[in-house]
Amino acid sequence: MIDVxxxxxxxxxINNGQILEALHKVTLNIAKGERCVxxxxxxxxxxxxLYLLAGLLRPSSGEILIDNKTISGPQEKAALMLQDYGLFPWKTVVANAELGLEVRKAPKRDRKEKVSELLEQLGIKEYALKYPFELSGGQRQRVAIARALALEPEILLMDEPFSALDSLTREQMQKLILHIWQERQFTFVLVTHSIEEAVFLGEKIVILSEGPGKILEIVENKNLAENEFRDTSKFYNQCTLIRRLIEGQRL
Ligand SMILES: Nc1ncnc2c1ncn2[C@@H]1O[C@H](COP(=O)(O)OP(=O)(O)O)[C@@H](O)[C@H]1O
Ligand SMILES: [Mg+2]
Structure with missing residues (x-):
């Protein structure tokens, strides 16, 4: 589905016009419905x-195809979740969650309906009229997820979504995202620098080198997306394998 x-x-x-290469000849395929980390x-x-996949940046060379079409602008099929949640402090939970749909000019009734269903599913319905500062980190992350899913994306792009959370909340959110993926079957691309998170969530783990980013290795990590996976020896072995592959890399 996604061809890089x-x-x-x-x-x-901006200051001295120097050119900095951020990515170098990255080639990658992601199948429809696949979980890529x-x-x-x-x-x-x-x-x-992620910005390139969302169509917000253009490659300096090479191309990205989605469903066999070269990306040339922002992608309607994709929703991007920013690293620090991207919530507006002056908007309520429900208004924040509706924002993506508002930008796409969805009718008000549709917006209300979709968002209220999602807030319910994500367990934050009773916070609908609160402001982000009144929420915990995990709850804020749920609002960001609601906003992205309201767009019913075929591709969900997430930039270190759980890195600011404590480890228990983080595990809860990882399970939640797997659960939602099982229900909705979108393709997801998630960025992390946690090996355990990559192994728990990814079917395909793409390891990038220090900048300029090149692909060091792509590890197939087929698993059943089960909550218990974390307790298996396969999980442990995969973490060890990946740790070896990135030895010498600063994570
Ligand atoms: N808008 C920008 N202008 C100039 N350099 C940038 C910009 N955004 C990122 N970079 C540089 O590109 C490299 C990769 O950045 P980034 O994609 O944010 O990496 P990561 O998310 O893996 O930390 C870094 O060296 C960063 O300083
Ligand atoms: Mg980053």
């Missing part, structure tokens, strides 16, 4: 790659 072909991306510094140290171009 020899994609490189360079940025030009991008794992790499900070500065390896993970966020840049």
């Amino acid at each position: 072909k020899e994609v490189s991306l360079s940025y030009k510094a 991008l794992l790499g140290p900070s500065g390896s171009g993970k966020t840049s790659l």
